Amino acid sequence: ETGVTQSPTHLIKTRGQQVTLRCSSQSGHNTVSWYQQALGQGPQFIFQYYREEENGRGNFPPRFSGLQFPNYSSELNVNALELDDSALYLCASSPDRGPEAFFGQGTRLTVV
Amino acid sequence: AQKITQTQPGMFVQEKEAVTLDCTYDTSDQSYGLFWYKQPSSGEMIFLIYQGSYDEQNATEGRYSLNFQKARKSANLVISASQLGDSAMYFCAMREGQSMVDKIIFGKGTRLHILP
Secondary structure, three states, X not given: OOOOEEEOOEEEEOOOOOEEEEEEOOOXXXXXXXXXXXXXXXXXXXXXXXXXXXXXXXXXXXXXXXXXXXXXXXXXXXOOOOHHHOEEEEEEEEOOOOOOOEEOOOEEEEEO | OOEEEOOOOEEXXXXXXXXXXXXXXXXXXXXXXXXXXXXXXOOOOEEEEEEEOOOXXXXXXXXXXXXXXXXXXXXXXXXXXXXXXXXXXXXXXXXXXXXXXXXXXXXOOEEEEEEO
């Protein structure tokens, strides 16, 4: 149990649609990061939020966007879905002190 | 640029034997952290062990130990007395200490199969 929960666990969308994935972080963890894990690969960093502000982004286009809320929940939004967006999306929360990042169980997105 | 290399795509190990999963890394930073995560088929990334670049002792957590060889830029995971429940994907990962962005770079993983 990491205290990080993601919803939904599975999702099927059609190419061109928009999707919102949700994450509830551990209380007191001000940093949340999102990762995309394609089949057979390691997770790739999408972006990070700290106290509701984006403060870092990986090599992902602007149609990947996010929000972080004061209640330690966050969202990942993807517009204009493409087939290659099919992946496991992982949310991770981190405390202000300490090296660990605690991951949720992920949302498996399939784009058809 | 940071890079994590895991050269073993898959491994088969007999139950109760020890297993070593290889990991090499590349960074120009002096301050960094190294992680190992376990990912079962359910998808959740489970934290196993952490080693800071300035830690002089190798990290240990129960049956897990991290064989940290800084000069070789190597951070192998050793699992003692393997169990059937250890079958999973294992990822080596790194975070640079000086970066303001709490980004973790992952390797491609090693799939471990424990045989009864």
